[in-house]
Amino acid sequence: MIIVGVQLGRAPLWRDELATWSATGRSPGELWRMLATIDAVTGPYYFFMQGWTRLFGDSAVALRLPSLLAMAGAAALTTVLGTRLFGPRAGLLAGLLFAVVPSTSRYGQEARGYAFAALFAVLATLLLVDAVRRPTGWRFVAYAAALLGLGLCNLVALSLVAGHAAAVIGARRAAIGFAAAVGGVGLLLLPLVWLGRGQQGLQLGWVPTPGPGDLIGLPGSVLQAQAVGGALVVLAGLGWAVTGGRWPTVLALSVALPALLLFTAAQLAPFWVPRYLLFTVSLLCVLAAGALRRIAPAYALALVVVIAALGAPAQLGLRRTHEWPRSAPVDYPAAVAVIRANAEPGDGIIYEPRAGWRMLDVAVARGMGGSAPRDVLVARTAVERGELRATECADPAACLAQAGADRLWLLSDGKERDPLAAVPGERGAALRAAYTTRQVWPEPGLTVALLTRR
Numbered sequence: 001m002i003i004v005g006v007q008l009g010r011a012p013l014w015r016d017e018l019a020t021w022s023a024t025g026r027s028p029g030e031l032w033r034m035l036a037t038i039d040a041v042t043g044p045y046y047f048f049m050q051g052w053t054r055l056f057g058d059s060a061v062a063l064r065l066p067s068l069l070a071m072a073g074a075a076a077l078t079t080v081l082g083t084r085l086f087g088p089r090a091g092l093l094a095g096l097l098f099a100v101v102p103s104t105s106r107y108g109q110e111a112r113g114y115a116f117a118a119l120f121a122v123l124a125t126l127l128l129v130d131a132v133r134r135p136t137g138w139r140f141v142a143y144a145a146a147l148l149g150l151g152l153c154n155l156v157a158l159s160l161v162a163g164h165a166a167a168v169i170g171a172r173r174a175a176i177g178f179a180a181a182v183g184g185v186g187l188l189l190l191p192l193v194w195l196g197r198g199q200q201g202l203q204l205g206w207v208p209t210p211g212p213g214d215l216i217g218l219p220g221s222v223l224q225a226q227a228v229g230g231a232l233v234v235l236a237g238l239g240w241a242v243t244g245g246r247w248p249t250v251l252a253l254s255v256a257l258p259a260l261l262l263f264t265a266a267q268l269a270p271f272w273v274p275r276y277l278l279f280t281v282s283l284l285c286v287l288a289a290g291a292l293r294r295i296a297p298a299y300a301l302a303l304v305v306v307i308a309a310l311g312a313p314a315q316l317g318l319r320r321t322h323e324w325p326r327s328a329p330v331d332y333p334a335a336v337a338v339i340r341a342n343a344e345p346g347d348g349i350i351y352e353p354r355a356g357w358r359m360l361d362v363a364v365a366r367g368m369g370g371s372a373p374r375d376v377l378v379a380r381t382a383v384e385r386g387e388l389r390a391t392e393c394a395d396p397a398a399c400l401a402q403a404g405a406d407r408l409w410l411l412s413d414g415k416e417r418d419p420l421a422a423v424p425g426e427r428g429a430a431l432r433a434a435y436t437t438r439q440v441w442p443e444p445g446l447t448v449a450l451l452t453r454r
Contacts, residue, residue: 003099004068004108007319009061012332013366014322017111018359019388021058021366024049026383033386040195044152045113063111070115071108075099077122078282084129085247086290089297094289096304098282101232102224102314107278110322113153114278120150121160121279125254129247132167132174140177147185155189155196156276159261163254167246207270214272215263221274223281224318227310232288235303239290251287255280323445330358330445336367338441338448339409348376348405350431352412352423354392360411360446361390376403377427397430408435408451415442419449 013021023031023039023046031050035043049066056062078098083091098104107114124146131139151158161182168175214221219229240252258277266272292300321329339349349372351360362382364372377400379393393399410431412419420437422428435451442448 003315004071004105006105008064008068008109009059010319011060011109011322012330013060013063013111013363014330015357015359017063017322018332018362018366019357020046020049020111021063022359022362022382022388024053025058026050030383030386034383034388035195037386038388041155041192042113043192045116049111060111064109067110067112067115068108070119071104074115074119074122074282075104077119077126078285081122081126081129081282082286082289084126085251085286086243086293089300090286090289090293093292093300093304094282094286096301097232097285097288097307100304100308100311101228101281101285102311102318103222103278103281105315106224106318106322107275109318114275117150117154117157117279118282120146120153121157122282124150124160125164125251125283128164128167128178131177132171135171135174135177137177140181143178144181144185147181148188150279151185151189151192154276154279155193156262156271157258157279158185158189159258160254160279162257162261163250163252166253167250207266207272209270210263210266210272215259218259218263218274218277219284222277223311225311225314228307228314231307231310232284235288235291236284239287239292242294243290248287248290251283254283255287328445331443332363332446333367334443335411335441335446335448336364338443339364339373339411340368340371342450343371343373343409344407346405347373347407347409348403349373349409349411350377350423350427351375352410352419352427354390356413358413359388360413362388364411373409374403374405376400376405376408392427396427397433400430400434406453407438410447410449410451412447412449414445414447416440416447416449419447420451 019039023034026034028050031046039046049063052066053062056065075095075098079091079095082094107118124143127139127143127146131143147158147161150160165178168178217226219233220226223229223232236252236255240248258280262271262277292303317326320326323330349364361375377392377396378390380391382388382390385391410419412422416422418437419440420432420435423431431451434454436454438450438452440447440449
């Protein structure tokens, strides 16, 4: 897919992608151990990427290429689904819309499993259309296989079946096959659901409870541009209204119900992560194409161009950084380059903060490998813990004294004029007692400081 492939490796890996790199660089046994503690629901993707990186390496392009290919497949199937339901013109328009919306590029350029969820969602919908129109056991087996793939990529995406259920209302034979498919997939995924449920607070504790404004702005959040989200929702609503019938209603429910279910669940637990709904975008595009096929081809294509133009600022921004907001990018490679250019044998390094999801130590490990300065405060590495984050020693002063480093690098999150003064607690007190700041390098979203012993 040409649009997604433009500058595929330009944006630095952001923290979620650094987690992918950290997980897939472990041995299978180490990865199993990690999944028992955290990120179990992402385990199938991690194991796939583990095999992929063994074959193709772990450069930014190599890590993101599977997502690009999955998005290309999702675009092709979106075209097929639109053609199957509304005719060739609608199929072409649906594929074009899916290709130009910013979310397709954003998650087609990310080393995470969201693009695969988008692929399996449109595949499952296409297979359901065939199974309902000509119900046979094997067609529902194929549908179940697509649902299983969807759940392995993103458990939240299984809310798609709430909309799919409308397809079998009044069709007894199809309803039996649908129920058997959904039930079988549910049983197969039950262990993953159980593991994920136990890790929910650890992984999603940072997620806020959404309000009505978040629900109203959801299309823009999912599509990565508010204007694009608003335009597609309006077109999709028109497509449902002017087309009518079973399948436009199924598509509309398959978009709306997962959003409402996520919003409702998020009132009780931390689930409100809009990108979890990326799998609905292809169906939204098919509905929108149902409206566009009613007008002259030239006008329809002009509207596709307008939507592409509305998303152009987001398209440019996501190729600079995957962080949000994009006005505050975090440039890990620039910070690592400073350390690499100025490091000396015997140097140590400290990360502020160690906790949280900034993944500072992972970024340095990725950028410098075995030449990275010694992590002087680490007590147990992430691999040793079976986690994504390391733990530090309980007595920072003793660990600093034992390390005996004359020079320390301090890599801090954010912009700090005096990063040494900003380190809190016992760590900060121990550092300030033994070291002074020699030089500071401000980089986008990060601060690098070189400390020398007093």
